[in-house]
Amino acid sequence: MLPLRSLANLCTFLALDLPLFSAGKYINTTIVIVSNNDLNPSNTNRASALFLKSSMTCEEAQQSCGDLQESLLPAPISTGLTAENLTTALTSERHGAALDLNQNIWIAGSGGCTVFTVGTSHTYETDTDTSPDLSSRYPALCTNSAPLTRSNVTSYDTSRQIEVSTPSAGVLRGFRDKFSFRFLGIKFAKSPAGAGRFKPPIALQVSRDTVRDALEYGPRCAQPPNVDNGHMVWTEEDCLQLNVYSPIVVLGGQAEQSTSKLPVMFFIHGGGLNHGDSGPFPYNMTTSGYVGPSTSNIFDGTNLVSYGGVVLVTINYRLTTLGWFNASNAALKDALLALQWVQDNVEAFGGDPTRVLLYGESAGGFMTRYLLGTNPKYTEGLFSAAILESDYGTSNPFSSPNVALNTSLQLAKHVGCASNSSTSLTGSDVECVANVSAGSLAIASFNLGIAWTVVVDGDYVLNDIAGSIMDGICARVPTIWATNQCEYCYFLPATLAPDSPPSSFISELPNYFNETQIQRILNQPELYPYETASSSNGISGAVLQLAQLLTDWFIRCPDTNLASLEANTTNPGNAYKILFAVGLGSTITPNPATCLGQVCHADELYLVFATAETDNLYQPLTDFQVAATQETIKRWTSLAWTGDPNYEGAAVQWPPYTGDNEFVLGSTGSIQPYRVDQCDFIRTQLGLVYGDGTY
Incomplete structure (x- = not known):
């Protein structure tokens, strides 16, 4: 447990077989959370199970479920996961599985195992007088006892953990809830503090065998007080992290090229480029009025990925002065680096790096517009579609270097790094600002009412x-x-x-x-x-x-x-x-x-x-x-x-x-x-x- 920082389309997914057992804790297989999630909270029959793709014996299936802190799934009944909706899930092309009818799958039976045949309403035991051959090799269905993650709680249940190897982010230890695998607070860049302030981010390279916890949302980026951050000043600069939600993980290595993959939805949070976060935040008001101290996690991906058959990635990026001072476009470059991280690593979560939907709301819409307008040599292949929610196209315009540097000069004067008579920003001014505390810079921008924006720098951005x-x-x-x-x-x-x-x-x-x-x-x-x-x-x-x-x-x-x-x-x-x-x-x-x-x-x-x-x-x-x-x-x-x-x-x-x-x-x-x-x-x-x- 850790401190808090959560169609009837039926989701399931498939990958080609991998070698079955590894030297680590889990079998080498693709694990998929299959469900009948219809997004209706009033539906008491919403349920999920774990589908293990690799072929295995009855004994191996029991062991594999046990390693995941689960057991083989009981025979389908008339509620929850029924034979009908399991068949719909497991044969769905839209969600990547496309199993054939009559595919056998291990589930729980009187002899330890029995066989559920896709497309039938009965199990092997009810259809025949003989027990199945327990040495036969089939995929397996396990229970999923994990609860749906809730936001307004004091702690998450992270006990059902899973480790996934990635090409450049090490071995990430995440956890599972009712409808998704969750990997939180993954650093994708070195800290931009110190010598890295106002500079392009540097990718964090991690050896393949380094195990990293991804169980908790990372810190908020430095920002001034606002309604969505508890009206507090936040001072962290080592905040360039992302979160991954997926109904699928690939254990034991990357799936082969012919494996069915899910599109990726890459979300950028709002907050006027001055505040905001990709994780939980405090609130006490709704349209109904005052509700008392509460916690919201409006960008939680569990329902979205389960219902839509996608992988969701949400990111943090440098805000306010730290993201835009000195015409740096540093925040834009943070987003580009996070998109590159997706290209390098998302297949480990069942994602397709050739299908990445870029989207954001409010300032996230600004950032999406900036990325649409970025020089294609920097964005080619990073995203394949885009959605802009509530973008302020003209009131947050692209600015010239002169305008951006004049804005930065105002801030430098405000924090005592430039003379009030100065007419241009100098290198020594920038060096001085680079040594001012992050919290002071966030407050200075807030007090001046600065509206930061992207700069037409002639390289990353060529025009509005x-x-x-x-x-x-x-x-x-x-x-x-x-x-x-x-x-x-x-x-x-x-x-x-x-x-x-x-x-x-x-x-x-x-x-x-x-x-x-x-x-x-x-x-x-x-x-x-x-x-x-x-x-x-x-x-x-x-x-x-x-x-x-x-x-x-x-x-x-x-x-x-x-x-x-x-x-x-x-x-x-x-x-x-x-x-x-x-x-x-x-x-x-x-x-x-x-x-x-x-x-x-x-x-x-x-x-x-x-x-x-x-x-x-x-x-x-x-x-x-x-x-x-x-x-x-x-x-x-x-x-x-x-x-x-x-x-x-x-x-x-x-x-x-x-x-x-x-x-x-x-x-x-x-x-x-x-x-x-x-x-x-x-x-x-x-x-x-x-x-x-x-x-």
């Missing part, structure tokens, strides 16, 4: 994202641009009362727009009818219209424009646009009164990760919420599997974006020309700029 798309110097991969119905309802100032009158719409505009833009907005009352719009859930029509305008201006329309730009230039047929019209209030953004009844910033995350259950929030989920969660994960994982968000059997075909055919997600979805006039107005009358243009 719009220019990169038009010039073809971007990653040409299938891409989903995702926004929420009222992103900016969350960001409205606390001084604006939810029931504010129509005059508040006008009085707030100077905080965001210049005089010319304001007049153009007021000249188009049919687009934002602040005087006549209806109130909802105690929020006046004027406040809702202001929030919709700011959502369109900062997030929706910039992303819609980029999707159109991709579709019409370098990525035709591979750009998709989605609006979340349903969500669950996120613990990352405890929603204010102006979010009541709205789908606000980050409210899609519980659908994307299916972690409302593991956080024990919003339980029991309604049928509508379960369906929306299933639909979201099927769309996201389908893009990872095939490069197309249209999964087999989808009720609605989601076409590539052409300007007026956005996918609007309810419990399933519909195709709509959503807010086309508003985005045309913003693009042509207010303007969309993705960089400062002084490169």
Whole structure:
């Protein structure tokens, strides 16, 4: 135990046989957690088992299950793992197993073992009068007694441990829960502290026989206080680590090339590039109000990987000053190194390095946009698809070196490393800042209100994202641009009362727009009818219209424009646009009164990760919420599997974006020309700029 830092599609996976027994603790085999996980927490029949791929005798099967602290699986009954859903799981091509019908598998029987035959409802013992030949060699099914990992607890159950050998990360010791194998806090780079500060990360090379614990989330990267970090200053620099969740592990070496592999989903957390983490975090507010000191782990991968048939990798990267000072793009390079780690090691977890879906939310969306716009010579082969959730394309623009260095100079002055009369950042200024404590730098950035961003450095980044798309110097991969119905309802100032009158719409505009833009907005009352719009859930029509305008201006329309730009230039047929019209209030953004009844910033995350259950929030989920969660994960994982968000059997075909055919997600979805006039107005009358243009 350790301190805390968790379709009916049926998941199973397969690899070719490996030599059976190793000199270590476990047999050499591929182990798969097979399940009937439908993501419905109210379904009491959700269950899982361990499928051992290698052929073995009855005695070896019993020993192998025992080595895993389990026993052979009892014969299927009418609940939990039935003969029918086991057959569905074990024969599923979508999830990589594709066992033939009539394949024999060892399970528990009166003589120690009996045989379950895939595709039948009976075992060997009930079908014949003779016992099976116990020396025959078949795969095996073991029980899985591990519980579902929960977030709001004082400790995780890590007792069911497993060791996996990797090419460059050593032997990683992780553990198993009900639906996934979990390897947490894996360092992928040397500490960037000291001489490495503001420099590109250096890969951590580990000998193949070095055993490393991966049982606990690593430290948060240095960051200032915020709602999702306990309102504390965090000071750790040795924080470049990642977490792996998978329903499959390969023991005894890498699977052969012909082995079925799972696509990888590579997630980057948000936090404005200033704060955040890939693991658990404290909270005390939800949309229901104050709930008391609690812990959330909204990015836990157990349900996602089980239901979607993928490997999930989540990462930490340098934040605030440590990630961006001196026009370093150090945080971008952290993500690139983590992507390379996936290429080198993910096959040990059943992953396919040729199918890596890159995605992130909020600042993770920024980072995904940065990586899409990175010089292809640095990203070629690292990812095959991308999703940007709530990316602020224009309000977090690509910047020139001059702008970035001037920002760094402001910080250097603030911490006493540059004279207040200085007009440029010098080498001695940088050296001085490099010796300031990490916590002090995080607080300095916070106090100055610095919005760090990627730098067009002429090497890693050659142009802003719009220019990169038009010039073809971007990653040409299938891409989903995702926004929420009222992103900016969350960001409205606390001084604006939810029931504010129509005059508040006008009085707030100077905080965001210049005089010319304001007049153009007021000249188009049919687009934002602040005087006549209806109130909802105690929020006046004027406040809702202001929030919709700011959502369109900062997030929706910039992303819609980029999707159109991709579709019409370098990525035709591979750009998709989605609006979340349903969500669950996120613990990352405890929603204010102006979010009541709205789908606000980050409210899609519980659908994307299916972690409302593991956080024990919003339980029991309604049928509508379960369906929306299933639909979201099927769309996201389908893009990872095939490069197309249209999964087999989808009720609605989601076409590539052409300007007026956005996918609007309810419990399933519909195709709509959503807010086309508003985005045309913003693009042509207010303007969309993705960089400062002084490169």
